[in-house]
Amino acid sequence: MLRAGDLVILTGGLGAGKTTLTQGIAEGLGVRGPITSPTFVIARVHPSLGSGPVLVHVDAYRLGGLEELDDLDLDTDLDRAVTIVEWGQGVAEGLAEDRLEIVLDGDPVRTATVHRHGPRWAGTEIEAALAGLEVAS
Template sequence: MSIELAPPTELPGADDTRAWGQALAARLRAGDVVVLTGELGAGKTTLTQGLADGLGVRGPITSPTFVIARVHPSLVGGPALVHVDAYRLGGAPELDDLDLDASTQDSVTVVEWGHGLAEALADSWLEVE
């Protein structure tokens, strides 16, 4: 994945975070993996909402904390969005049990709380903190 979109040092609010997600989405392709890290309330799901808007997928986009993963099909013929919340996963084997690698090549996969886990999904990934 080769993305040249430098984020600002800090996004001041939810609207800015969504807008940056929309801009990033224009550069993402099927097979790309985005790992989101940050404190609780840092804007990981808000950024994913912007990505979803930019990708043109079916929503609403909410945190998949309790279902672990959601697939949002494209409404515009692009890649689906696979939205994963790895917060409650005990390790890489539990992430592997989700069989995400079966859909990774056909979708953009976003993993919240995925640092140290989601990197196994692809040879390269984008990490946003």
């Protein structure tokens, strides 16, 4: 379902499952791991083990705003990568009009709400791929 050029913004409290979800996405994409939280290095690039896109995994928790995110030059990677930004709400939306925003909540039951933005996701049948998750338009 995800392809090069896709942006996914993950939001949720500590321990909500942002990195765990990223690990699952990375496994599905077939990229080189291990996938760990990039909190202190801010961003990691995971090359594909096959012919698929690379995964750019960003932790925006320590970033002060869009300017600091721009300093990472992620836009140079966006077209050739699936980019996942943890803690990206309020910071990463300016990277792409087309994006998925996934809000994770682990209290008391783990839930995920998916918000689709832009023409890339309009009318897509992602509900089957996200069975059991709440999908918002």
